[in-house]
Amino acid sequence: MTIALPARRERRLRFDMTKPVLYGFAAVLCVLIVLPLSWLFIYSLTDQKGALTFANFYRLFTESSFYDPLATTFILATTSALICCAVAAPMGWLVARTDLPFAGTVRALVTASFVTPPFLGAIAWELLAAPNSGLLNQIFRAVTGAEQDEHLFNIYTLPGLIFVISCYTFPYVFTLVANGLDRTPGELEDASSVLGASHWYTARRVTIPLVLPALLAGGLVAFLQAMTLFGSPAILALPAGFHTMTTKIWSLFQFPPKPELAAAASLPLLMLTVILLRAEHMILGRRGYSIVGGKYGAPRLIPLERWRWPAFSICIAVLTLPVFLPYAALLNAAFSPIATTFVTFQNATLHNVQFVLFELSSASLALKNTVILGTAAATIGTVIALVISYVTARQAVTGWRVLGFLATAPIAIPGIVLGVGLFLSYTRPPFVLYGTLWILMIAFVTIALPSAFQQLQAAMRTIHPELEDASRILGATRLRSLWQITAPLLRTGVIATWCFIFVGVMRELSAAIILFTSETKVLSVLIYDLNESGDLGAISVIGIGMLIITFSVVIAVNKIPGFGTVRFRT
């Protein structure tokens, strides 16, 4: 009889499921990401008969129909990123660090432009700034008495496209900068003030250098967003007679499909992203910014004094472009007899509303699919991101670095490229998922994973491991302490991530356009179809409905009892 026996039995009873569960997640992640990428590589190096060739790449760099879009995309992404930084960084600073009036309203409006799907924004800007029929140009001609063909704006141009893309990309930069500033402690600035520096000097020498990493990250995200968007270029660039890489790749799938060329065409985008991410890592990797802690005081707000109201006016003026004007144009089109005729009491019509509600037979299925996918992808994506961010933050299993890399890797894959990869992977055994909602869900989760992961990882880092250690010392397994200690502490981060993925599904078009079937159509694809046939009234009604749904879900989730209100973190 020994006393060791019962102890051993007890240990067996409390077998730690952590490792199997975590390795399980790792395996799922590998399949999700490695499978489609492998098929892309294989296809890019084969010809139509399946033989090894470099001809696809040769064509890519020798035919102007390929390298022109590549150059266009580069110009587009760089310019958009610069504009986003130039506009969003001062705004983020104003909101987070000054006594700007109605700062909360400004934040809410930025969220509104983030929630607006870029393709919907692009269509709204068509209504506003098409050279002849655009509402703004009509007003311009009415006011100045200009000739029939004169116009103030032409949205069907490269600058027009850059403008519209910036409108719906700048929230990424804004949120990163504003959140970065929110988290920066006031002590450093206090120290500077105590030593006699003015507010402005402190801002220039202390605050701005502190927020630089967030700005850099924001600029990078904006670049990648602009580079990988499909909807806006398809809506604005094609009428203007030029391609970007994404629309070019999409055109390669038209009958007869040329997946090998598309795969090759997508690799430069992939490479460029990887290089940029490495560069960011190198720049930031050397600097340490330990700015999170509970003991620091709230940041000191800089009084703007007589600049308060001008600054506020500028913010509102900027936000008119992605929010007020487009929403007004959509509302006008929804009740107008012809989309760009100004609604009056005489001509207002419910025809479009009636058409969408009672005649448009594909709308209800698309709505159902979108809601199912939004909810499921948000839930599954959040769980996966939570587990991975935990593993990497606590270095819980060997190979955690790989897991973190895999979760970040999809950021380098444009949605349309991922769509192609998934299509190649899941139309053949062992996983025949094409034609089901599953393939779309995989796409949406994969696309959302990098930001969800980074969001939760950032939140995870703010929680000191000592709380978990206490729980584990008292006998809980890793999984149990994750579930009972860490997750509740993270709940605002978790809710924000959930909302982020849900909104992402609403915004997503580029992978869906490759992966849908008539049974698995989503609202974004429906809107895209309607745009191609010029049914702008119906689009406006659906678009407004879509915005209402998204806002309601985001607000409702934030109102769940027991959870605090959260702001978007991107």
Added chain:
Amino acid sequence: MAFSRRDVLKGSTAFAVGTIFASPLRAAVPPPDPITPALIEAAKKEGKVVFYTAMDLQFAEHLGKAFEQKFPGISVRVERSGAERVFQRVGQEYKSNIHAVDVVNTADQSHVIVWKREGWLAPYLPEEVAKYYDKKYYDPDGLALTTRVLVSAFGINTNLLKMEDAPKSFAELLDPKWKGKMVKAHPAYSGTIMNATFEIARELGWGYFEKLAKQNVLQVQSATDVPKRIALGERAIMIDGASYLVIRGKESGQPVDVIYPSEGTPVATSPSVVMIGAPSPSAARLFQNWMHAREGQQMLVDYARQYSPHSQTVEKPGVRKLADIKLMDEDPEGVEKGAEEVKRRYSEYFKV
């Protein structure tokens, strides 16, 4: 999408049953089918029809709703896209063994050639088609029926351009004064435009498009979008597109009008087919039958302002008779072989 030869082979094997079934019938004309109570009963049990079409959305939904009223208990879901996209969609789904669609209507006869070759079509010949349709408007096997005849004339916005000043021929469109004033649709999206482009290139040569592309033309996708752009006043001249929508717009008070170009007006007939893997085979046949019978066809004339192949339909004044228009010749075999070249040349000149 990505299909290796093996995939095609797999696809063909999957539908071998259909092909075997279809081939012997190719010699003999199937007996024409009336709408029988038994067919209606079976269709009601299935309860729904999925209809992929290239028709203008408003009309397609109108047609669907009329069918639902006539046969309560059967719902019609319309999936509208450009004919070339519909073609891509059907191919992508059938080669992945997804059979979601019952009836397909495209605006490009060459698609039928491909689908027949693949053995994807079910033979079905409605009674009224055999009785009242000219032989050129249906396949003797009953695999495909012409639903409507589409012409792609010019259109103008009469607020922006007076009829007497408007261009009356393709040649005039090259005049520098029209630069930046024209809009056209895309042959890789629209079947009407695929046929129109093929016909114009055959009559006037590809050099014509090379010059036209330098006129700063607004490029939209669908043939149904072009008439809406001139109605908005976004451009003054529609080079190609669905003429029936211009006529409908004019009749509803929009400032638009049609011009039939002097070199000839491009034409495309629009076929409908019942798919071999239709999930609701009876409802599919009932819909196909009804759409091509007098009721559906008269709606095509009255509501959609299109040309019906049904000899018993009554014309409604306001549309120029087909016989009075100088038409270009439609050539489905030519389009089937030449579609790739059309797309390649087009994107070479117009950059998209």
